[in-house]
Amino acid sequence: DTGVSQDPRHKITKRGQNVTFRCDPISEHNRLYWYRQTLGQGPEFLTYFQNEAQLEKSRLLSDRFSAERPKGSFSTLEIQRTEQGDSAMYLCASSLTSRSSEAFFGQGTRLTVV
Amino acid sequence: RKEVEQDPGPFNVPEGATVAFNCTYSNSASQSFFWYRQDCRKEPKLLMSVYSSGNEDGRFTAQLNRASQYISLLIRDSKLSDSATYLCVVNPNDMRFGAGTRLTVKP
Numbered sequence: 001d002t003g004v005s006q007d008p009r010h011k012i013t014k015r016g017q018n019v020t021f022r023c024d025p026i027s028e029h030n031r032l033y034w035y036r037q038t039l040g041q042g043p044e045f046l047t048y049f050q051n052e053a054q055l056e057k058s059r060l061l062s063d064r065f066s067a068e069r070p071k072g073s074f075s076t077l078e079i080q081r082t083e084q085g086d087s088a089m090y091l092c093a094s095s096l097t098s099r100s101s102e103a104f105f106g107q108g109t110r111l112t113v114v
Numbered sequence: 115r116k117e118v119e120q121d122p123g124p125f126n127v128p129e130g131a132t133v134a135f136n137c138t139y140s141n142s143a144s145q146s147f148f149w150y151r152q153d154c155r156k157e158p159k160l161l162m163s164v165y166s167s168g169n170e171d172g173r174f175t176a177q178l179n180r181a182s183q184y185i186s187l188l189i190r191d192s193k194l195s196d197s198a199t200y201l202c203v204v205n206p207n208d209m210r211f212g213a214g215t216r217l218t219v220k221p
Contacts, residue, residue, distance in 0.1 A: 033209060042120075042201050042211040043158065056208055091157060093209070100146045103209055105157035 002026060004106035006092050012112045013082055020078045021109045025094030032075050033103060034067055035091040036060075043091055049075060050097065082113045115140050118204050120212035127219055131192045135215045137202030138184045147178055148203040149187045152214065158201055161187075192219045 005024045013019050025032045030051050035043035046065070047057045051072035064082075069075040079086055089110050093103040120137045127133050139147075147164035162169065164176040164185050175188040185204075189196055197219045202212035 035211070040213075042118075042199075042214040045208060045210055048208045095209075100163065100205075102148070102160045102163070103203075105159070107157050 004092060004094050004104050006090075006106035006109050008109055009107065010110045010112075012114060015084060015113055016081055018078065018080045019082060019111065020076050021090055021092075021111075022074060022076050023092030023094075023106060024074045025092070026104055027073075028096070029094035029104075030072075030097045031095045031101075031103075032069055033093040033095075034075070034077050035093065037089045037091055037108070038087075046077075079111075082111075084113045087111055087113045116213075117141060117210045118202055118212040120202050121215050122213075123215035123217070125215065125217045127192055127217070129192055129194060129219055129221055131219070132188065132190050133192060133217060134189075135187045135200055135202070135217075136184055137186070137204075137212050138182075139202075139204040139210075140183070141204065141206045141210075142183060144183075144204045144206045146205040147176075147185050148205070148209075149174075149176060149185075150201040150203055150211070152199045152201055154198075158211075161200070189217075192217075194219050194221065 033048040034046040049069040064080045089108045091108045093105045095101040095103040149161040150158040151161045152158040168177045173190045177186045199214040
C-alpha cells in the first residue's frame with residue numbers, strides 16, 4: 001500500500017498524558033498537512049510542512065501541540081497534557097508542491113481522552 | 115468570518131433530484147479550489163477540482179466565481195450512492211476545508 005498511513009488508528013489516553021501520532025506520506029509528496037476533525041465538522045487545519053520546514057501553524061494549535069517532520073519524510077504530532085477537548089480524529093494528508101495538487105488523506109488516528 | 119463557509123445542510127433529496135451546494139471563501143489570494151467527498155467514518159477523498167471556466171465530470175458540475183468569492187457544486191440525477199458529506203476546499207498556500215454539507219439521497 002503506497003498511500004498515506006497513520007499510526008496508531010485508535011488511541012485512548014487518560015487526561016494529562018502525552019500522546020504522539022505518526023504519519024507516513026506518499027513518498028514523492030513534499031507537502032504534509034495535519035488536521036483535526038470532530039463529529040459533524042469539516043477537517044480543521046492545524047499545520048503544514050513543505051519538506052522539513054513547518055510553514056504555517058493554526059492559531060488553534062496551542063503550545064501543548066507540536067509537530068515535526070525532521071527529514072522531510074514522516075511526521076509526528078505530539079499533544080502534551082491531553083484534555084478531554086482534544087478528543088477527535090487527527091487526519092494527515094500529503095500532496096505535491098503545486099497548489100493545484102490533490103491532497104491524499106490517511107485513515108486518521110482517533111483519539112479519546114478519558 | 116470563517117475562511118471557508120458552506121451551506122449548513124443537511125440536504126435530504128429523492129433519487130433523481132438535482133441538488134446544489136455553495137461555498138464562500140474569504141482569502142482573495144486563493145488560487146485553487148476543490149470539492150472533496152467524505153463518507154461516514156472515512157477519510158476525505160477528492161471529488162473534483164474546480165477550474166476558473168467551470169468544469170463537469172459526469173453528473174457533477176463545479177463553478178467558480180472569483181469576483182464574488184464562491185464556488186458551487188451541482189449534482190444532477192442524484193443516486194443513493196451520492197449520500198455523503200461534501201467538503202469545499204480552498205488553497206491559498208495551505209488547504210482549508212469548509213465544515214461540510216451532508217447529503218442524503220432517499221429512494
